[in-house]
Amino acid sequence: NAGVTQTPKFQVLKTGQSMTLQCAQDMNHNSMYWYRQDPGMGLRLIYYSASEGTTDKGEVPNGYNVSRLNKREFSLRLESAAPSQTSVYFCAGSRRGGGETQYFGPGTRLLVL
Amino acid sequence: AQSVTQPDIHITVSEGASLELRCNYSYGATPYLFWYVQSPGQGLQLLLKYFSGDTLVQGIKGFEAEFKRSQSSFNLRKPSVHWSDAAEYFCAVAGRTGTASKLTFGTGTRLQVTL
Numbered sequence: 001n002a003g004v005t006q007t008p009k010f011q012v013l014k015t016g017q018s019m020t021l022q023c024a025q026d027m028n029h030n031s032m033y034w035y036r037q038d039p040g041m042g043l044r045l046i047y048y049s050a051s052e053g054t055t056d057k058g059e060v061p062n063g064y065n066v067s068r069l070n071k072r073e074f075s076l077r078l079e080s081a082a083p084s085q086t087s088v089y090f091c092a093g094s095r096r097g098g099g100e101t102q103y104f105g106p107g108t109r110l111l112v113l
Numbered sequence: 114a115q116s117v118t119q120p121d122i123h124i125t126v127s128e129g130a131s132l133e134l135r136c137n138y139s140y141g142a143t144p145y146l147f148w149y150v151q152s153p154g155q156g157l158q159l160l161l162k163y164f165s166g167d168t169l170v171q172g173i174k175g176f177e178a179e180f181k182r183s184q185s186s187f188n189l190r191k192p193s194v195h196w197s198d199a200a201e202y203f204c205a206v207a208g209r210t211g212t213a214s215k216l217t218f219g220t221g222t223r224l225q226v227t228l
Contacts, residue, residue, distance in 0.1 A: 004156075031214065040122075042203060042218035043157075058215065090156060094214050101147075102214060104156040 001026050004105035006091050012111045013081045021076040021089055021108050029093030032074035033058075033102060034066060036087040043090065049074055081112045115140045115206050119219035126194050127227050134189040134222050136178075136204030145207040146187040147216065148178055152200045160202075163187060174198070199226045 004025045013019055023032065030051050035043040035058075045058030049068040063085060065077045074093075078085060089108045094100040116139040126132055138144060145164055149157040161172025168180040178189045187204060201223045205216040 033215075040220055042117075042220040043216070044218070045215055048215060059217075092157075096214075100214050101159050101162060102216060104149075104158075106156045 003027060004091055004093055004103050006089075006105040006108050008108060009106070010109045010111075012113065013078075014113055015082060017081050018077070018079050019081065019110075020078075021091075021110075023074045023076070023091030023105060024072050025091075025093040025103075026072065027093060027103060028071075028095065029103070030071070030096045031094045031100070032068065033092040033094075034064075034074070034076045035090045035092065036060065036085075037090060037107075038087050046076065046089075081110075083112045086110060086112045115144060115208055115217045117204050117206050117217055117219035119202075119204055119222050121222045122220070123223045123225065125225040125227060128196050129193050132189075132191045132194045132198070132224070134202050134204075134224070136187045136189065136219060137185050138187060138204070138206045139185065140206055140208065143182065145214070146178075146180060147205040147207070148172065148176070148187075148189050149203045149205060149218075150174075150200050151203065151221075157203065160189070194224075194226055196226045196228060199224055 007022045033048040034046040037043045047066040049055045052071045091105040092102040094102045118137045147162045148160040163180045201221045203221045204219040207214045
């Protein structure tokens with residue numbers, strides 16, 4: 001099993017460009033999450049999907065959109081990238097809610113110039 | 114709203130010495146508590162978690178943590194640190210309601226191990 005995978009691993013964008021970060025899992029997770037990690041701030045939740053067909057905002061959703069394409073895939077889209085979105089993005093999944101362990105992907109490092 | 118405080122940004126210990134990383138949380142009831150470890154350039158790996166029951170929790174790699182309700186703390190300990198333990202450690206809390214496990218992370222503690 002590959003676990004939680006993310007593509008791309010690294011991306012450079014210019015301000016105003018758009019892109020989609022892809023996440024897929026083969027662990028039969030019902031819930032999936034997108035976090036961003038910035039120096040000195042830990043990880044912050046951007047969006048999550050409690051189950052297939054549902055999505056909700058997390059702590060820092062502004063400037064992002066998500067799509068839960070099916071049970072396996074959860075994508076994060078930046079419509080018009082800004083330098084403040086330079087960060088490392090992590091996708092995670094869990095079997096369900098209620099404190100279930102989240103399993104993290106390896107991350108996507110994004111630089112917006 | 115739930116929150117997590119890790120008061121130590123950076124800690125240096127000698128190999129073989131004991132380790133304690135501090136974590137304090139704020140939550141209206143008893144939360145789910147987690148410790149994750151992140152090696153440079155890697156994702157996060159779960160070390161241990163507290164759900165209920167015994168307040169001393171054992172995890173992987175010889176780590177343990179103790180939940181103290183009266184102090185709102187969940188400190189991570191290891192009796193003898195190895196050089197390979199050098200990494201960043203994150204404490205996290207999740208509420209007991211809702212259908213998703215939304216984690217709130219602390220800002221992390223970077224552990225350096227000297228030989």
